[in-house]
Amino acid sequence: QKEVEQNSGPLSVPEGAIASLNCTYSDRGSQSFFWYRQYSGKSPELIMFIYSNGDKEDGRFTAQLNKASQYVSLLIRDSQPSDSATYLCAVIRNSGYALNFGKGTSLLVTP
Amino acid sequence: DVKVTQSSRYLVKRTGEKVFLECVQDMDHENMFWYRQDPGLGLRLIYFSYDVKMKEKGDIPEGYSVSREKKERFSLILESASTNQTSMYLCATGGGGGAGNTIYFGEGSWLTVV
Numbered sequence: 001q002k003e004v005e006q007n008s009g010p011l012s013v014p015e016g017a018i019a020s021l022n023c024t025y026s027d028r029g030s031q032s033f034f035w036y037r038q039y040s041g042k043s044p045e046l047i048m049f050i051y052s053n054g055d056k057e058d059g060r061f062t063a064q065l066n067k068a069s070q071y072v073s074l075l076i077r078d079s080q081p082s083d084s085a086t087y088l089c090a091v092i093r094n095s096g097y098a099l100n101f102g103k104g105t106s107l108l109v110t111p
Numbered sequence: 112d113v114k115v116t117q118s119s120r121y122l123v124k125r126t127g128e129k130v131f132l133e134c135v136q137d138m139d140h141e142n143m144f145w146y147r148q149d150p151g152l153g154l155r156l157i158y159f160s161y162d163v164k165m166k167e168k169g170d171i172p173e174g175y176s177v178s179r180e181k182k183e184r185f186s187l188i189l190e191s192a193s194t195n196q197t198s199m200y201l202c203a204t205g206g207g208g209g210a211g212n213t214i215y216f217g218e219g220s221w222l223t224v225v
Contacts, residue, residue: 032212043201043216044154088154092212097142097161097205098169099214103153 003027006089006102014110019076021105023089026070033072034090034099035063044088047074079109114138115204115217123223130189132220134202143185144203144214145169145177154201160185192224 003026013019025033032051036044050056050063050072062075076083086106090099114137124130136143144159146169156169158177166177174196178186189196199221205214 034213043219046213046215049213093156095159095167097167097212098144098156098159099212100156101154103151 004089004091004100004102006087006105008103009106010108011105012108012110013079015079015081017079017109019079019083019107019109021074021076021087021089021107023072023074023102024070025072025089025091027091028067028070030070030091032092033063033065035061035072035074036088036090036101038086038088038104040085047087076107079107081109081111083107084109115202115215117200117202117217117220119220120218121221123225124189124192126193126224128189128192128224130192130222130224132187132189132200132202132222134185134187134217136183136185136204138204138206138215139182140204140206141182142205142212142214143179144205145175145185145187146201146203147171147198148201148219149198157187157200189222192222194224196222197224198222 005024034049035047038044048058050065056063060077064073086104088104089102116135118133145157146154148154160166160179176188202217203214
């Protein structure tokens with residue numbers, strides 16, 4: 001199955017800074033990529049998905065995809081303490097239905 | 112909003128018991144999934160279903176079975192619970208394959224097997 005790798009962190013950024021979260025994947029044929037946020041003790045919630053090379057922006061979040069280098073990143077602008085969570089990167093599995101998840105990067109935004 | 116309901120949020124079961132985890136969705140989605148999440152191991156797919164009565168094994172199906180008799184309901188069954196099945200179980204639902212196949216999670220079921 002398609003492997004998804006993320007640095008476990010924790011990544012610590014000060015409030016107001018840009019947080020940059022990275023993800024690499026093993027299968028060059030992967031098409032669609034997803035970012036989820038998971039607060040401690042809660043279930044993952046979708047932030048955004050991307051399937052074209054380049055940037056996709058949604059509010060303070062920007063997803064970046066580079067298929068040639070096989071990486072996906074998530075930028076969070078003007079980071080807030082409420083952004084402190086684990087961020088999960090995911091890619092569609094070979095079956096085309098389910099998602100394979102990375103183990104997540106823990107983000108801590110300090111006031 | 113998509114609503115995925117896992118009726119049992121916290122369960123404590125004894126080794127050897129049969130355990131049923133129920134999941135219901137209200138979005139008429141074709142696909143439903145069961146994942147488990149463990150510290151250091153991340154989210155792992157147990158089973159998924161792409162249609163009523165259809166099921167596919169995920170990465171860790173051993174010790175589990177599933178049932179999907181109605182489109183909106185997907186059940187995970189632990190035939191004989193063991194302590195290594197203590198985990199957080201997440202049901203998810205999604206609309207179809209291909210690009211933009213977002214999946215939505217329920218709130219999770221915390222299972223402890225003693």
